[in-house]
Amino acid sequence: MKTKIISIILFCIAPFMYVQAQQHILVSMDASQTNHLKAYGVVFNHIVDGYSAQWLLNYRGGSFLVQAENDIIRKSRLRNVSFETLSSAEVNRIISEVESNSSNTAVVPLEKAPKIAVYTPDQALPWDDAVTLALTYAEVEYDKIWDTEVLEGKLDEYDWLHLHHEDFTGQYGKFWASYKSMPWYIAQVKQMEAMAEKLGFSSVSEQKKEVARTIKRYVGNGGFLFAMCSGTDTFDIALAAEGVDIAPEQFDGDPADPNAQEKLDFSKTFAFENFQLKTNPSEYEHADIDVPVSINRVDQSLDFFTLFEFSAKWDPVPTMLTQNHVSSVRGFYGQTTAFQKDKVKSSAVILGEAPGRDQVKYLHGNYGNGTFTFYAGHDPEDYTHRVNDPPTDLALHPNSPGYRLILNNILFPAAQKKKKKT
Numbered sequence: 001m002k003t004k005i006i007s008i009i010l011f012c013i014a015p016f017m018y019v020q021a022q023q024h025i026l027v028s029m030d031a032s033q034t035n036h037l038k039a040y041g042v043v044f045n046h047i048v049d050g051y052s053a054q055w056l057l058n059y060r061g062g063s064f065l066v067q068a069e070n071d072i073i074r075k076s077r078l079r080n081v082s083f084e085t086l087s088s089a090e091v092n093r094i095i096s097e098v099e100s101n102s103s104n105t106a107v108v109p110l111e112k113a114p115k116i117a118v119y120t121p122d123q124a125l126p127w128d129d130a131v132t133l134a135l136t137y138a139e140v141e142y143d144k145i146w147d148t149e150v151l152e153g154k155l156d157e158y159d160w161l162h163l164h165h166e167d168f169t170g171q172y173g174k175f176w177a178s179y180k181s182m183p184w185y186i187a188q189v190k191q192m193e194a195m196a197e198k199l200g201f202s203s204v205s206e207q208k209k210e211v212a213r214t215i216k217r218y219v220g221n222g223g224f225l226f227a228m229c230s231g232t233d234t235f236d237i238a239l240a241a242e243g244v245d246i247a248p249e250q251f252d253g254d255p256a257d258p259n260a261q262e263k264l265d266f267s268k269t270f271a272f273e274n275f276q277l278k279t280n281p282s283e284y285e286h287a288d289i290d291v292p293v294s295i296n297r298v299d300q301s302l303d304f305f306t307l308f309e310f311s312a313k314w315d316p317v318p319t320m321l322t323q324n325h326v327s328s329v330r331g332f333y334g335q336t337t338a339f340q341k342d343k344v345k346s347s348a349v350i351l352g353e354a355p356g357r358d359q360v361k362y363l364h365g366n367y368g369n370g371t372f373t374f375y376a377g378h379d380p381e382d383y384t385h386r387v388n389d390p391p392t393d394l395a396l397h398p399n400s401p402g403y404r405l406i407l408n409n410i411l412f413p414a415a416q417k418k419k420k421k422t
Helices: 002-021 038-050 072-078 088-099 130-138 147-151 182-198 206-218 228-241 314-322 402-413
Strands: 024-027 055-059 064-065 084-086 108-109 116-119 143-145 160-163 223-227 304-307 328-330 348-355 359-367 370-375
Touching: 002 402, 024 038, 024 072, 024 116, 038 064, 038 130, 038 147, 055 088, 055 116, 064 088, 072 348, 084 088, 084 228, 088 314, 108 143, 108 223, 108 314, 108 402, 116 130, 116 228, 130 228, 147 206, 147 370, 160 182, 160 228, 160 402, 182 206, 206 223, 206 228, 206 370, 223 228, 223 314, 223 402, 228 370, 304 359, 314 359
Parallel strands: 116 143, 116 160, 160 223, 223 370
Antiparallel strands: 024 064, 024 084, 055 064, 055 108, 304 328, 304 348, 348 359, 359 370
16 A cells, blocks of 8 residues: 555656756857857747747857756757757856846746738848748748738738838839839839728828728737838838828829928827928938948948847846847948938937947837837848849858848847737
8 A cells, every 4th residue: 555655646746757857058149159040040949839938138149947857859950050068057057147236147938939920022032021031041930921911910920020122112112213114113013002002091091091001009908019121211211101192103103291290290100300301312221310321332341230228137138139249340331321410319228339439330129019129221241232132042141240230139138028008
């Protein structure tokens, strides 16, 4: 009888003993990591599969602590992601160190991976956009959605949305002067005009502004928005120009409102205010939010932006968004290269800027129950990336600091509980 009782007790506590003794791994994210970008995918997919992880903010470049479940060791090795196996004593030591009040570090549990959508046309190729390139390389699944899906309410199915390098003012990226006779530009205009007519809009510019307002409501209801390049400033310009025709005749068939500037409502924007529109259809700018760059006069070796350091314990979100193995990141050009600091609202948190030049590269903010993050530039590993340039091969840049900032954004929603929609 005594033996039977002991057997029952051992059976009951065995699972607990297994968990306590279960092996952990540390996915290091400092300079020792062999493939930073794939590491994000390994951790993200581990969470997708129903397991958890811990993000050790400001500890060795923002490393991850994970129980060795779900064959994660084999998956890491297959992707050349380096890791360290830890004993229980080592895990306790690291947690104690990271949670110490004397250290600007913190432990953040990652429990539920966000469902991801990328706002992009079906015909866009992965290398047309740095985010889809990063997600594809990191092996993170995402769905493509476009104007029809947005206006039909499909955004409610997703937690995290990235805006492809879109022109939400309906001016086709203001490529008219340089590319109006190119077949791809003509095809794009015809496609967009046909869609606007089908959806019942008088012009592409009106359609795009309604898409921007729909995305704004999505963020207000708890969505996480990430945008790069012209998907940042044109989004805010479209919001400010609600009910105002800002598109010159070359883009929508009728002249822009001569009083458009005075009618802009900056209270409707996310990040920018007090900007002046650029109404010349031949000028490759939408407003004076963007920092003008003369590529031929830029010394690329001196073009860097600096990431701010935040309190890991008191400001975990900006801390998560700036995790990196370096504090300075190489700059890169885009249709929107950087934001003029005096056009950034005081409510936005500046995450990275070019020191001494009043140029903001990376910012974050809250709207309603959701958040937005804007990252200027086109491709962190292709300084200029002109039309028809060859694709970037991320296998050649597995430790890219600039691409790490993109992938920080897909993980930080996993650390937050989704708020109910209003």
